Amino acid sequence: MSTPASAPADRSLLRLARKAGDFSRDGRGRIPSIPPILQYGFRPFFFLAALYAGVAIPTWLWLYFTGRALPGPFHGLHWHAHEMLFGYLGAVIAGFILTAIPNWTGRLPLSGRPLAMLVALWLAGRLACAFLSEPFAAAAIDLAFPAVLAFAVWREVAAGRNWKNAPVAVMITLFGLANAADHAANLDLLLHDLGHRLALAVTTVLIALIGGRIVPSFTRNWLVKEGRTELPAKFGLLDKAALAFTGIAAAAWIAIPDAPATGVLQLSAGILLALRLMRWRGLQTVSEPILTVLHLGYGWLAAAVLLLGLSMLLSSIPQSAALHALTAGAIGTMTLAVMTRASLGHTGREIVADRTITCIYVAVTAGAALRVAAPFADSWYGHVLACGGALWSSAFLLFAVRYAGILFGARVTS
Structure with a gap:
């Protein structure tokens, strides 16, 4: 994104602060550190x-x-x-x-x-x-x-x-x-459930929009660095259609959640989101988990929107499965993907997943999958629910332990 012009002093201070990793104030009555x-x-x-x-x-x-x-x-x-x-x-x-x-x-x-x-x-x-x-x-x-x-x-x-x-x-x-x-x-x-639908609809649009910027961009940069020639497709008509249908489907879900037309819109949006993801060369990133997980998170979004549409049209698909594909799956995976990556990058560290970070991704994915599967588990519902919850929450506790020193510590300077 372009950065608009601002006061030269602010610009200079911002550049200096970014370089040093310290947004301390000056000595004119402000906080010194x-x-x-x-x-x-x-x-x-x-x-x-x-x-x-x-x-x-x-x-x-x-x-x-x-x-x-x-x-x-x-x-x-x-x-x-x-x-x-x-x-x-x-x-x-x-x-x-x-x-x-x-x-x-x-x-x-x-x-x-x-x-x-x-x-x-x-x-x-x-x-x-x-x-x-x-x-x-x-x-x-x-x-x-x-x-x-x-x-x-x-x-x-x-x-x-x-x-x-x-x-x-x-x-x-x-x-x-x-x-x-x-x-x-x-x-x-x-x-x-109006507040829940509004929050989830807003989050769906945010992931579709912001995820649609960072996933292909980070993938392109990494593939170029690796010397690959097959790169993610550039933003085009399909991307515009996917974002438009996602926004319209989200608005319809807020206003008329039980209408069959809303289900059709959700299905259409899910298909377009999946097609969009397929053009970003995700399979080429499997050797770099901190990048692959972004594709996985966007994949969860497409699956969740598809499931939500199916749950509105077919009684055999419980809506709780679709909602947890969106919450535990898309939101859980994408937020952890962004948190693990941004925390490293903004503190001057190399953006690479070690074994612990990879375990975080495995745990959140397995936990989300079990939570989505729980409504189909019949008499095993409680067991699947508990296992899914334990795995999912362990991913976040592992993040807190692994990243505590990074988030509380000073920026690494080369």
């Missing part, structure tokens, strides 16, 4: 998101098998869905967008005390949704985080005059509104 964990949004939010996913799934399984509930405003399945969407995914989105914005706008990233305050708002929301039984108070606390995040994103887009990326800011705003809709549904003010 910032701990590494608070220098960039991806550092605290990727770590906390992974740790939360690794803990929240076992907690949900314990609640499910014991029949117990947390004292917060959401009970049972509703708490699980809300927290994986607006807790885990909300943190990943915050980490990604706060790290991407400086590259888009040429301005300094949110860091130091403001970033710490945003992290505190996210933590407060998680505690409120788990332990605060008063629904209005819990909603007010939980919604503070997406509101402040959306404000910060819009402020940076406007200040940097980077209107090209305003659609991403719109998506962040819609995601926050989905959180509000879910709280309203918990108070019987809106349809129960």
Whole structure:
């Protein structure tokens, strides 16, 4: 993406900060130094998101098998869905967008005390949704985080005059509104699953759009470096059609989720996403897991959209399988792919998957596959559910352990 013109001083400082990996302030009454964990949004939010996913799934399984509930405003399945969407995914989105914005706008990233305050708002929301039984108070606390995040994103887009990326800011705003809709549904003010559908629809579009940029781009760069001549197809009519159908299908799912026409749109979008992926030379990347996993994540997206369409048209396909192909599969795999890669690259390390990182990819893939298969397992449902949850959550706990030193430590300088 092109970077718009900005103040020369800001540009110079940004280049210097990127080179040194230290976004410290100057001596004019500003913070003289910032701990590494608070220098960039991806550092605290990727770590906390992974740790939360690794803990929240076992907690949900314990609640499910014991029949117990947390004292917060959401009970049972509703708490699980809300927290994986607006807790885990909300943190990943915050980490990604706060790290991407400086590259888009040429301005300094949110860091130091403001970033710490945003992290505190996210933590407060998680505690409120788990332990605060008063629904209005819990909603007010939980919604503070997406509101402040959306404000910060819009402020940076406007200040940097980077209107090209305003659609991403719109998506962040819609995601926050989905959180509000879910709280309203918990108070019987809106349809129960409206907030979930809106959040998942927004995420589907974001993965289709942003994943469609980074997967072929990173693949092309790697293949060129390897001396290969068969490269991913350039953006063309098929890509435009896939994105258009994905957006239309997502909007239809929000508005008329039970209409057969929505199912047809989802099927069409899934087929186009799969065809798009097939043109990106994914099979040539199998020797580089940190790149292959991006193709796998996009493949999960295509499969999830296809399954969602089939579940609307065929009673034999449970919608829970499609939803978990999207959440545990596409979202889980793609977010881990981005987190493992970005954390290495933005801290000056070589972007290569070691054995531990490869194990993370295997665990999240196996866990997602088992979770999608669980509705078809009949009397083995509980066993498959537990195994899938254990594998999936272990991938995120392994990320937290493997990347703790990277995210809390200083940038590596050559």
